[in-house]
Amino acid sequence: MDVLVTGFEPFGNSDRNPSREVARVLDGRTIAGLKVTGRVLPVSMRAIGDALARVFEDPPPRIVVALGLANGESMVRIERYGVNLADFPLADNDGEKVVDRAIVPDGPPSFATTLPNRAIREALLQAGIPARLSNTAGTYLCNASIYLLGDMIRKRALETRFGFLHLPYMPEQVAALLATPHAERQPKQVPSMSLATMLRAVETAVATAAASSI
Amino acid sequence: MDVLVTGFEPFGNSDRNPSREVARVLDGRTIAGLKVTGRVLPVSMRAIGDALARVFEDPPPRIVVALGLANGESMVRIERYGVNLADFPLADNDGEKVVDRAIVPDGPPSFATTLPNRAIREALLQAGIPARLSNTAGTYLCNASIYLLGDMIRKRALETRFGFLHLPYMPEQVAALLATPHAERQPKQVPSMSLATMLRAVETAVATAAASSI
Amino acid sequence: MDVLVTGFEPFGNSDRNPSREVARVLDGRTIAGLKVTGRVLPVSMRAIGDALARVFEDPPPRIVVALGLANGESMVRIERYGVNLADFPLADNDGEKVVDRAIVPDGPPSFATTLPNRAIREALLQAGIPARLSNTAGTYLCNASIYLLGDMIRKRALETRFGFLHLPYMPEQVAALLATPHAERQPKQVPSMSLATMLRAVETAVATAAASSI
Amino acid sequence: MDVLVTGFEPFGNSDRNPSREVARVLDGRTIAGLKVTGRVLPVSMRAIGDALARVFEDPPPRIVVALGLANGESMVRIERYGVNLADFPLADNDGEKVVDRAIVPDGPPSFATTLPNRAIREALLQAGIPARLSNTAGTYLCNASIYLLGDMIRKRALETRFGFLHLPYMPEQVAALLATPHAERQPKQVPSMSLATMLRAVETAVATAAASSI
Numbered sequence: 135m136d137v138l139v140t141g142f143e144p145f146g147n148s149d150r151n152p153s154r155e156v157a158r159v160l161d162g163r164t165i166a167g168l169k170v171t172g173r174v175l176p177v178s179m180r181a182i183g184d185a186l187a188r189v190f191e192d193p194p195p196r197i198v199v200a201l202g203l204a205n206g207e208s209m210v211r212i213e214r215y216g217v218n219l220a221d222f223p224l225a226d227n228d229g230e231k232v233v234d235r236a237i238v239p240d241g242p243p244s245f246a247t248t249l250p251n252r253a254i255r256e257a258l259l260q261a262g263i264p265a266r267l268s269n270t271a272g273t274y275l276c277n278a279s280i281y282l283l284g285d286m287i288r289k290r291a292l293e294t295r296f297g298f299l300h301l302p303y304m305p306e307q308v309a310a311l312l313a314t315p316h317a318e319r320q321p322k323q324v325p326s327m328s329l330a331t332m333l334r335a336v337e338t339a340v341a342t343a344a345a346s347s348i
Numbered sequence: 349m350d351v352l353v354t355g356f357e358p359f360g361n362s363d364r365n366p367s368r369e370v371a372r373v374l375d376g377r378t379i380a381g382l383k384v385t386g387r388v389l390p391v392s393m394r395a396i397g398d399a400l401a402r403v404f405e406d407p408p409p410r411i412v413v414a415l416g417l418a419n420g421e422s423m424v425r426i427e428r429y430g431v432n433l434a435d436f437p438l439a440d441n442d443g444e445k446v447v448d449r450a451i452v453p454d455g456p457p458s459f460a461t462t463l464p465n466r467a468i469r470e471a472l473l474q475a476g477i478p479a480r481l482s483n484t485a486g487t488y489l490c491n492a493s494i495y496l497l498g499d500m501i502r503k504r505a506l507e508t509r510f511g512f513l514h515l516p517y518m519p520e521q522v523a524a525l526l527a528t529p530h531a532e533r534q535p536k537q538v539p540s541m542s543l544a545t546m547l548r549a550v551e552t553a554v555a556t557a558a559a560s561s562i
Numbered sequence: 563m564d565v566l567v568t569g570f571e572p573f574g575n576s577d578r579n580p581s582r583e584v585a586r587v588l589d590g591r592t593i594a595g596l597k598v599t600g601r602v603l604p605v606s607m608r609a610i611g612d613a614l615a616r617v618f619e620d621p622p623p624r625i626v627v628a629l630g631l632a633n634g635e636s637m638v639r640i641e642r643y644g645v646n647l648a649d650f651p652l653a654d655n656d657g658e659k660v661v662d663r664a665i666v667p668d669g670p671p672s673f674a675t676t677l678p679n680r681a682i683r684e685a686l687l688q689a690g691i692p693a694r695l696s697n698t699a700g701t702y703l704c705n706a707s708i709y710l711l712g713d714m715i716r717k718r719a720l721e722t723r724f725g726f727l728h729l730p731y732m733p734e735q736v737a738a739l740l741a742t743p744h745a746e747r748q749p750k751q752v753p754s755m756s757l758a759t760m761l762r763a764v765e766t767a768v769a770t771a772a773a774s775s776i
Numbered sequence: 777m778d779v780l781v782t783g784f785e786p787f788g789n790s791d792r793n794p795s796r797e798v799a800r801v802l803d804g805r806t807i808a809g810l811k812v813t814g815r816v817l818p819v820s821m822r823a824i825g826d827a828l829a830r831v832f833e834d835p836p837p838r839i840v841v842a843l844g845l846a847n848g849e850s851m852v853r854i855e856r857y858g859v860n861l862a863d864f865p866l867a868d869n870d871g872e873k874v875v876d877r878a879i880v881p882d883g884p885p886s887f888a889t890t891l892p893n894r895a896i897r898e899a900l901l902q903a904g905i906p907a908r909l910s911n912t913a914g915t916y917l918c919n920a921s922i923y924l925l926g927d928m929i930r931k932r933a934l935e936t937r938f939g940f941l942h943l944p945y946m947p948e949q950v951a952a953l954l955a956t957p958h959a960e961r962q963p964k965q966v967p968s969m970s971l972a973t974m975l976r977a978v979e980t981a982v983a984t985a986a987a988s989s990i
Contacts, residue, residue, distance in 0.1 A: 206750075208422065208539040209522070215885060217857060217911060223748070234894060243857060244886040252876060259527040262520035264540055269859060270912035305545055306476035308423070313473040320651070322634075325422040325539035326478055331519055420964075429645060429671060431697060437962070448680060457643060458672040466662060483645060484698035534865070536848075636850065636967040637950070687955040690948035692968055733973055734904035736851070741901040753850040753967035754906055759947055 136168035153201035202276035204300035208325035211300035216280025245284025249297030350382035367415035416490035418514035422539035430494025459498025463511030564596035581629035630704035632728035636753035644708025673712025677725030778810035795843035844918035846942035850967035853942035858922025887926025891939030
């Protein structure tokens with residue numbers, strides 16, 4: 135396997151997840167001469183470790199671009215760190231709402247992602263796609279996937295380079311959320327990004343990572 | 349003329365304006381059986397009144413969908429009011445920075461737009477496009493165009509129905525802004541919307557207005 | 563009566579309202595030589611008109627500084643307009659959630675407030691208090707109070723000058739909201755302002771209005 | 777020394793810094809039976825390491841509550857991590873604008889703060905002070921102080937417990953920023969918190985840390 139792209143199942147108040155769509159669309163594609171495998175991870179504290187180990191089967195990928203949804207985000211957000219902390223803002227898809235739990239007991243406080251994050255940002259801006267570097271991926275499953283990837287790569291002493299991109303909502307998701315009758319007042323600003331733009335973003339990130347890892 | 353769609357020239361720190369792009373693309377199109385004329389207005393306090401009067405030449409349009417750019421906005425923002433106040437957050441393209449000036453001396457405090465704004469919002473959400481109703485179009489040229497349209501339609505006793513949609517940045521604009529080297533720190537969130545989505549939004553708004561005005 | 567300061571009852575998810583606190587504290591005070599009467603208005607579409615008429619009893623005030631709470635606001639927000647529209651983001655204290663209803667049938671689209679709004683802003687900044695001018699007071703009871711004041715003053719042909727200040731949450735309110743166990747995720751930023759600062763703000767506004775109306 | 781409270785010098789576009797004010801006011805105070813020393817750190821990549829080492833002189837403190845200013849923040853923000861990265865959004869007070877530099881070459885990716893962060897948050901909410909837990913202190917000097925504290929405590933094998941609180945602007949700072957004539961448009965929302973509230977916050981944090989470290 136050359137490149138692994140992971141997305142997540144839908145969760146919370148939406149039945150769609152752009153990271154799943156992108157992973158599905160890119161599965162089987164070739165980008166910059168590299169074969170891409172797309173996989174979808176469960177939004178589940180209990181299951182995510184095994185799921186990640188499974189997609190890392192022999193041979194392990196050279197490059198991992200993990201994806202997730204960041205609601206409220208307006209740009210492609212390039213994560214630099216995953217921390218050893220699960221502290222959920224909302225329950226996962228098993229209904230579990232974890233508070234202040236280490237992801238890997240006695241693990242280091244964090245792992246840094248190893249893709250060329252700044253070069254990816256510059257390539258995205260060059261491609262007309264808003265992007266920013268970020269120092270926190272939160273403490274939900276997205277962060278857990280980063281930390282577990284870092285832990286797995288270190289324990290297996292792999293040379294795999296890995297990174298994580300947080301994606302905004304798709305416009306259709308926001309429209310569906312706004313159309314739902316709520317007791318409570320609606321948020322004023324809910325940014326989104328078209329799936330087409332996000333697909334181009336991930337392709338650009340993979341190509342940039344491929345170019346730098348040769 | 350059946351439907352007039354107006355956009356604005358670029359202004360401020362960007363050399364593009366989605367409202368201009370949409371007006372240009374829709375010029376000459378037929379939507380819901382109505383002929384659309386697209387025109388671009390100057391970002392100029394001095395010139396906007398005459399420019400608006402010119403595009404209202406004989407015969408006046410049945411429907412006006414005026415457009416403008418709202419930086420920082422994440423959705424299609426449907427304006428319900430234009431007020432009799434020019435109080436500019438930044439200079440216009442003539443370099444004039446107006447403070448607290450009446451647009452029409454002795455005019456009423458505001459005009460309400462007369463398109464079916466709530467029906468347009470619902471049609472946009474139905475079409476998967478984030479949209480919200482707004483009670484202020486600011487006090488720059490966008491607001492001035494609303495107020496002047498209201499004033500002109502009233503003075504000429506026309507039956508023209510008119511409305512205003514504020515559009516977000518295009519992704520390419522945000523990327524260009526972020527790529528510019530700044531002395532100052534960059535904003536964290538700058539929402540955008542693809543031109544394709546905004547085109548669909550304006551077409552949907554025109555079709556909804558047409559259906560309700562028959 | 564020289565100066566009338568109105569606040570509102572608590573509403574929504576909080577059992578306090580800074581506008582009520584300020585109105586109560588200032589009731590009976592003398593500011594800039596003027597006698598201040600503080601009154602609290604109901605958060606009720608049905609009752610607000612009569613309540614406002616009652617506090618306007620003989621003799622009518624020379625100056626009205628109406629107050630309300632704007633959740634999410636970070637500054638003292640000086641409202642320039644009230645519009646003829648009730649369109650509630652949440653139910654009022656009678657449980658009524660009005661949608662798109664004129665406050666005064668056949669009334670003009672809006673009334674402009676008549677206090678020296680820009681001078682008040684400058685006086686507030688001078689006093690070290692963050693403040694901004696605003697062109698919409700929303701479409702809830704705060705806006706209704708502005709519109710009804712404008713309507714009443716015009717119909718009675720009074721020389722009363724009136725304005726409206728939106729106040730942020732008090733810190734204690736935000737802390738209480740954050741301490742409530744929610745199913746849903748918590749908002750990231752909820753600005754607030756201390757009651758002491760808001761009291762100084764309203765005193766400064768009254769003094770500025772008094773100085774300009776002599 | 778029992779408790780060390782550090783603040784920072786002013787930087788950027790403001791000549792005040794609430795973290796400096798708090799450190800100065802608390803210097804010499806006794807909180808929960810512990811003697812507090814307040815010190816002010818330079819906003820300087822070149823000087824901060826030595827400055828921190830100096831305030832750690834014999835005997836080292838039992839508890840460190842480091843403070844800094846987070847512009848745009850609305851609450852007391854309790855930082856859980858400092859990362860091994862200097863990537864400045866604006867130049868420091870020496871005019872140096874560092875990009876992507878490790879603070880300690882070959883250091884671990886991050887240190888976690890060791891104060892009882894969640895208990896501090898609960899104590900703050902209980903005291904009526906808005907507060908939130910945060911997973912990034914940015915990549916400016918505030919973050920550098922966290923990382924350097926973690927590094928120093930580990931290298932010297934100290935039992936010192938340390939944490940970091942990001943403070944909002946003071947209202948007077950925001951008013952001064954808004955009063956400055958700018959070429960560019962002004963931000964809409966700039967939250968602040970009164971110095972009195974921030975002092976109470978830090979006292980509460982010290983008392984909570986003291987209670988838990990006995």
